[in-house]
Amino acid sequence: MNTKIDxxxxxxxxxxTHALRDVSLVVPENTVLAIIGPSGCGKSTFxxxxxxxxxxxxxxxxxxxxxxxxxxxxxxxxxxxxxRRRVGMVFQRPNPFPTMSIFDNVVAGLRLNGVGNxxxxxxxxxxxxxxxxxxxxxxxxxxxLSLSGGQQQRLCIARALAIEPEVLLMxxxxxxLDPIATAKIEELIHELRxxxxxxxxxxxxxxxxxxxxxxxxxxLGELIEHGPTEQIFTNxxxxxxxxxxxxxxx
Amino acid sequence: xxxxxGRRAVNHVMTALCALALLLALVPLVSLLWLVISRGxxxxxxxxxxxxPAPVGEEGGGVGNAILGTLYIVGIACLIGxxxxxxxxxxxxxxxxxxLGDAIRFTAEVLSGVPSIVVGIVAYGLVVxxxxxxxxxxxxxxxxxxxxxxxxxxxxxxxxxxxxxxxEASLALGVKQWRTSLKVVLRTALGGIMTAILLAVARASGxxxxxxxxxxxxxxxxxxxxxxxxxxxxxxxxxAVAPYNDWHEKAWSAALVLLILVGSLSLAGRLLSRNRLR
Numbered sequence: 001m002n003t004k005i006d007x008x009x010x011x012x013x014x015x016x017t018h019a020l021r022d023v024s025l026v027v028p029e030n031t032v033l034a035i036i037g038p039s040g041c042g043k044s045t046f047x048x049x050x051x052x053x054x055x056x057x058x059x060x061x062x063x064x065x066x067x068x069x070x071x072x073x074x075x076x077x078x079x080x081x082x083x084r085r086r087v088g089m090v091f092q093r094p095n096p097f098p099t100m101s102i103f104d105n106v107v108a109g110l111r112l113n114g115v116g117n118x119x120x121x122x123x124x125x126x127x128x129x130x131x132x133x134x135x136x137x138x139x140x141x142x143x144x145l146s147l148s149g150g151q152q153q154r155l156c157i158a159r160a161l162a163i164e165p166e167v168l169l170m171x172x173x174x175x176x177l178d179p180i181a182t183a184k185i186e187e188l189i190h191e192l193r194x195x196x197x198x199x200x201x202x203x204x205x206x207x208x209x210x211x212x213x214x215x216x217x218x219x220l221g222e223l224i225e226h227g228p229t230e231q232i233f234t235n236x237x238x239x240x241x242x243x244x245x246x247x248x249x250x
Numbered sequence: 251x252x253x254x255x256g257r258r259a260v261n262h263v264m265t266a267l268c269a270l271a272l273l274l275a276l277v278p279l280v281s282l283l284w285l286v287i288s289r290g291x292x293x294x295x296x297x298x299x300x301x302x303p304a305p306v307g308e309e310g311g312g313v314g315n316a317i318l319g320t321l322y323i324v325g326i327a328c329l330i331g332x333x334x335x336x337x338x339x340x341x342x343x344x345x346x347x348x349x350l351g352d353a354i355r356f357t358a359e360v361l362s363g364v365p366s367i368v369v370g371i372v373a374y375g376l377v378v379x380x381x382x383x384x385x386x387x388x389x390x391x392x393x394x395x396x397x398x399x400x401x402x403x404x405x406x407x408x409x410x411x412x413x414x415x416x417x418e419a420s421l422a423l424g425v426k427q428w429r430t431s432l433k434v435v436l437r438t439a440l441g442g443i444m445t446a447i448l449l450a451v452a453r454a455s456g457x458x459x460x461x462x463x464x465x466x467x468x469x470x471x472x473x474x475x476x477x478x479x480x481x482x483x484x485x486x487x488x489x490a491v492a493p494y495n496d497w498h499e500k501a502w503s504a505a506l507v508l509l510i511l512v513g514s515l516s517l518a519g520r521l522l523s524r525n526r527l528r
Binding site: 051053056058081082083084085088089091093095096097098099108109112113114156159160163 | 347413415416418419420421422423424425426429430433434437438440
């Protein structure tokens, strides 16, 4: 398997806070990496370093290397705008554009960058990939806010897929959703793995166990343990990992 | 501790006092409306809206040119003031946490406290003197100076209200920063900004002092930006201070027209904002 994401000695700060401490790990192509850990342990910061969204926060700083397809993201000449078209992101809370229709939301990544017409096929494909097509095909031109929370989140996934990224970062994508919507998103992750590399942050350990190939456990900004999901949940090497996955703390 | 009856009594007295204060506050407003409507309504006719002023002693005549002039001058003010005000507001919201941002904010605050007659003098110095004539353009410049600070501050607040998650959503899709500001953030705040513009226009169209020595007045139709131009407010002023009774009547009628114009603009602004919040 090819290496898709290669993180080497990554440190990240917010003003005074040292949010990530010397994190190194590798994500092979077409696999799902789950990131677990208690609140405030740097999970979100970690994924936001992979598409350089971290640096948009005032006072944010980082050191170390993040390579996607062997290319250092912070090398000179790497445009974060181009990078974010290759590394898509889905956020914790559904955030469709409220002034746009369902259709326009899906193609927002292209439209906002000035790509014009004939996007109907792309919209259908993206919505099918996000398992939303059948529910919205008759009302594509209604406001995105007319959808339920779970549908909105799948719309956001479709929006991220429409720019055809190679990597999809998901920051607790199901934490604001009910169990049925969550199940749909997990199913989706299984299917998307065929064509994408996925990094998913989750608070829900059953979810991590269900959807991922590998799991990384973060604690207080450090990567404590990283390995095949089955091993992390059944036979962790570190006692802190064991305590966390068995619910003794966190 | 007081008895329940005692607390009830205090409650009733306080409610009554508040109601009284409200009534007192309404007295000047209602009497103003009543006075303007009762004295102005008699002079209203189709002619009043479409004709130019008649010479002293002649019957009839209207303020058609002044209505057009007010719209014309306010239109010029919008052309200058809206891009400046909205642009400054967007800058303040997106990049305003800097020295420059603080300086702009401070300037806007000072500017919005400057008496409008002073703004008129400045426009006189900046536009009228170099052009060597009073003009609609000078009036528009003066009004735009009044519009910019309030527009900038309300735009800033409206843009800051746009959830950060939308900005992030757009940036995470690989959309450039300036396109995100323009097409996502500003687009989302647009409804509110339209309301703010309408309210600023309503305020500006009721101004007299800045127009007195910028656009001056004109007894005829005028389509040229570089000529003196009539406006409702200055026309009212001239009618009201003149020694002729029939001009006083015209002042009341013109005041009613102005009230309707400003009132309907404000109302449109409020309706827009209410629809947005729903």
